[in-house]
Amino acid sequence: MDFQIALLLGQDGITNGAIYALLALALVLVFAVTRVIFIPQGEFVAYGALTLAMLQAGAVPATVWLLAGLGAVAAVLDGRGALQSGNAKKLPGIVGWNLAYPLALAGVLMALPVKELPLAVQVLLALAVVVPMGPYLYRVVYQPIAAAPVLILLIVSVAVHVGMVGLGLLFFGAEGQRTPAFSDARFEVGPLLVSGQTIWVIVASIALIAALYQFFERTLYGKALRATAINRVGAQLMGISPALAGKLTFVLAAFIGALSGVLIAPITTIYYDTGFLIGLKGFVAAIIGGLGSYPIAAIGAVLVGLLEAFSSFWASAYKEVIVFTLIIPVLLWRSLTSHHLEEEE
Amino acid sequence: MKLKHTLLAAIGLAFAAAAHADLNVGVVVSATGPAASLGIPEKNTIALMPATIGGEKVNYIVLDDASDTTTAVKNIRKLLSEDKVDVVVGSTITPNSLAMIDVTAEAATPMISMAASARIVEPIDDKKRWVFKTPQNDAQMSTAIIEHMTSNGVKTVAFIGFADAYGEGWYEQFKSVAEARKLQIVANERFNRTDTSVTGQVLKVMAAKPDAVLIAGSGTPSALPQKTLKERGYAGKYYQTHGVANNDFLRVCGKDCEGTFLPAGPVLVAAQLPDSNPVKKAALEYINKYEAAHGKGSVSTFGAHAWDAGVLLQAAVPVALKKAKPGTKEFRAALRDALEGVKETAGAHGIFNMSATDHLGFDQRARVMVQIQNGGWKLVQ
Numbered sequence: 136m137d138f139q140i141a142l143l144l145g146q147d148g149i150t151n152g153a154i155y156a157l158l159a160l161a162l163v164l165v166f167a168v169t170r171v172i173f174i175p176q177g178e179f180v181a182y183g184a185l186t187l188a189m190l191q192a193g194a195v196p197a198t199v200w201l202l203a204g205l206g207a208v209a210a211v212l213d214g215r216g217a218l219q220s221g222n223a224k225k226l227p228g229i230v231g232w233n234l235a236y237p238l239a240l241a242g243v244l245m246a247l248p249v250k251e252l253p254l255a256v257q258v259l260l261a262l263a264v265v266v267p268m269g270p271y272l273y274r275v276v277y278q279p280i281a282a283a284p285v286l287i288l289l290i291v292s293v294a295v296h297v298g299m300v301g302l303g304l305l306f307f308g309a310e311g312q313r314t315p316a317f318s319d320a321r322f323e324v325g326p327l328l329v330s331g332q333t334i335w336v337i338v339a340s341i342a343l344i345a346a347l348y349q350f351f352e353r354t355l356y357g358k359a360l361r362a363t364a365i366n367r368v369g370a371q372l373m374g375i376s377p378a379l380a381g382k383l384t385f386v387l388a389a390f391i392g393a394l395s396g397v398l399i400a401p402i403t404t405i406y407y408d409t410g411f412l413i414g415l416k417g418f419v420a421a422i423i424g425g426l427g428s429y430p431i432a433a434i435g436a437v438l439v440g441l442l443e444a445f446s447s448f449w450a451s452a453y454k455e456v457i458v459f460t461l462i463i464p465v466l467l468w469r470s471l472t473s474h475h476l477e478e479e480e
Numbered sequence: 481m482k483l484k485h486t487l488l489a490a491i492g493l494a495f496a497a498a499a500h501a502d503l504n505v506g507v508v509v510s511a512t513g514p515a516a517s518l519g520i521p522e523k524n525t526i527a528l529m530p531a532t533i534g535g536e537k538v539n540y541i542v543l544d545d546a547s548d549t550t551t552a553v554k555n556i557r558k559l560l561s562e563d564k565v566d567v568v569v570g571s572t573i574t575p576n577s578l579a580m581i582d583v584t585a586e587a588a589t590p591m592i593s594m595a596a597s598a599r600i601v602e603p604i605d606d607k608k609r610w611v612f613k614t615p616q617n618d619a620q621m622s623t624a625i626i627e628h629m630t631s632n633g634v635k636t637v638a639f640i641g642f643a644d645a646y647g648e649g650w651y652e653q654f655k656s657v658a659e660a661r662k663l664q665i666v667a668n669e670r671f672n673r674t675d676t677s678v679t680g681q682v683l684k685v686m687a688a689k690p691d692a693v694l695i696a697g698s699g700t701p702s703a704l705p706q707k708t709l710k711e712r713g714y715a716g717k718y719y720q721t722h723g724v725a726n727n728d729f730l731r732v733c734g735k736d737c738e739g740t741f742l743p744a745g746p747v748l749v750a751a752q753l754p755d756s757n758p759v760k761k762a763a764l765e766y767i768n769k770y771e772a773a774h775g776k777g778s779v780s781t782f783g784a785h786a787w788d789a790g791v792l793l794q795a796a797v798p799v800a801l802k803k804a805k806p807g808t809k810e811f812r813a814a815l816r817d818a819l820e821g822v823k824e825t826a827g828a829h830g831i832f833n834m835s836a837t838d839h840l841g842f843d844q845r846a847r848v849m850v851q852i853q854n855g856g857w858k859l860v861q
Binding site: 310311328399 | 677678684699
């Protein structure tokens with residue numbers, strides 16, 4: 136291995152690591168606010184990329200019908216709750232957000248010549264389809280069991296993951312998809328050949344991390360989420376609705392997932408089940424951060440990306456084994472150094 | 481009264497069964513699950529197979545094994561015990577076919593597999609004497625690649641394959657033939673179907689400076705190494721295996737796959753074969769039938785393996801009918817002997833010449849070298 140190869144591997148590792156970092160941040164966020172270990176995070180990656188690919192193929196993505204289905208269930212649940220508590224005037228809002236939005240979106244997708252639209256609009260439409268799935272999913276699946284122990288939430292997450300992978304196969308078929316690159320630009324930096332898409336991935340990841348930082352530091356909603364993460368009961372006493380915090384968290388998680396998918400779809404082939412492995416590597420990074428620290432999780436993600444790139448060079452057959460074995464020393468070190476007791480159980 | 485009715489009905493049924501001693505063909509395909517893109521065209525092909533063979537009505541009983549070995553065995557037990565099938569066609573993939581052998585051999589019923597591995601029919605023993613298969617062996621395909629390489633001045637080759645039985649099997653086959661032909665393998669790398677990046681493997685391959693690269697994967701995942709090699713500026717020859725011979729691969733790989741060589745069954749480029757080629761007529765017949773039912777360009781080489789199973793049955797059943805009636809033990813044994821005696825029969829993938837030691841029966845006429853040109857398959861002379 137010479138210096139140039141090391142540089143190229145480093146570039147590859149950082150590109151992948153940037154995506155893992157986004158997913159790790161989403162996992163840490165979801166866990167901190169709702170205590171859900173969000174296994175289906177990776178599915179949003181695949182859904183985002185494949186929805187975009189379907190739009191580009193000129194088809195109405197089947198995910199929009201899943202969105203409508205989830206919205207309908209959420210509308211029934213919310214509507215029943217509103218009627219029971221005598222809040223009938225909330226009904227138009229509930230129906231508008233949960234039922235009218237997905238159907239209107241489906242109508243727009245059917246009416247527009249989606250295939251001819253510029254890439255940026257297609258990306259926005261794909262995000263418009265996939266991102267609302269996050270809050271609907273929270274409303275339908277997690278909100279009714281919000282107070283359940285972490286283990287129950289984890290089991291439910293696994294069930295959601297399996298369901299979403301199955302639906303993904305139904306929607307998108309077994310074969311992979313690729314989307315065109317955001318830019319075909321190529322830059323030569325010394326011995327390195329950097330493609331425009333790589334820069335897109337890294338810049339978008341850094342921009343998103345900066346935006347999240349601003350959101351949590353400067354905005355009321357961001358502070359509310361942080362408050363919920365630190366002390367759920369206390370935040371609730373201060374008038375922060377845990378249901379709202381949960382939904383907001385899932386909006387962010389779904390947005391991060393779908394955006395990651397859209398970003399990497401031109402670099403690699405995405406299959407209906409690709410999301411799981413990507414999500415799992417994000418999870419390894421999140422574990423390095425102890426499912427609590429954003430900066431350590433992000434650094435861990437870059438570490439995972441680099442380790443993956445270099446192990447694929449040295450021992451390609453054992454690459455996954457090496458990456459996932461990383462979790463053992465981390466867990467050992469964590470269990471030896473941490474002294475606090477779990478607050479639960 | 482009720483009992484009388486039931487009795488009459490039962491007697492009626494018994495006569496009906498006796499009067500229509502139809503030929504029952506049990507089919508197991510992987511129409512869902514990971515192998516669905518192979519199993520679906522096979523299932524579609526079964527619907528196009530002849531309704532009568534040698535004057536006997538044929539019933540095709542198609543079951544889906546969901547690419548799962550346990551389900552395949554369950555299906556085969558049901559076909560043998562409840563439907564009393566005379567012959568089994570299936571399954572789509574190697575593990576399922578291997579698992580079905582024990583059951584069919586126990587029931588002394590011939591089986592025609594549509595899966596590729598040579599292990600399904602080799603070596604022929606007490607059990608495998610009941611088993612035949614239609615897809616070419618990987619060894620035949622790797623010989624075709626190596627012949628093409630050596631006659632085009634390739635001295636060193638790098639190998640990138642799936643990190644599973646497919647890649648491993650190809651590497652073993654390829655290595656043994658390559659060594660015999662003085663072709664040097666300078667790199668041996670693996671990648672996973674689900675990988676999002678193969679930069680490390682590609683850099684290692686390029687550091688070894690091979691004249692050609694062989695990518696041993698199947699379906700759309702094989703596009704990733706090729707795209708990465710192109711992106712890094714690898715200028716040597718590209719080879720793929722016949723596992724990528726479908727339209728999805730062309731769609732995903734796009735212009736990065738221009739000029740790639742691969743071995744394939746002649747059915748892939750049937751229209752370009754010279755008229756003197758005996759496979760051309762049989763292959764075109766299949767393609768026309770399939771495309772008439774499912775639209776232009778819908779045909780795949782995998783469906784043709786099912787078609788060839790039908791070709792074998794059409795050759796063997798009339799011979800077996802001379803000895804016994806369908807539905808009997810004697811017929812099944814006669815059918816096995818007849819399948820083993822199939823000679824010079826043209827299927828969509830090649831010419832079958834079965835023997836007591838060869839239950840595949842293909843020779844070099846069962847493969848051609850193909851190059852990807854202008855987003856399509858082009859026969860290499």
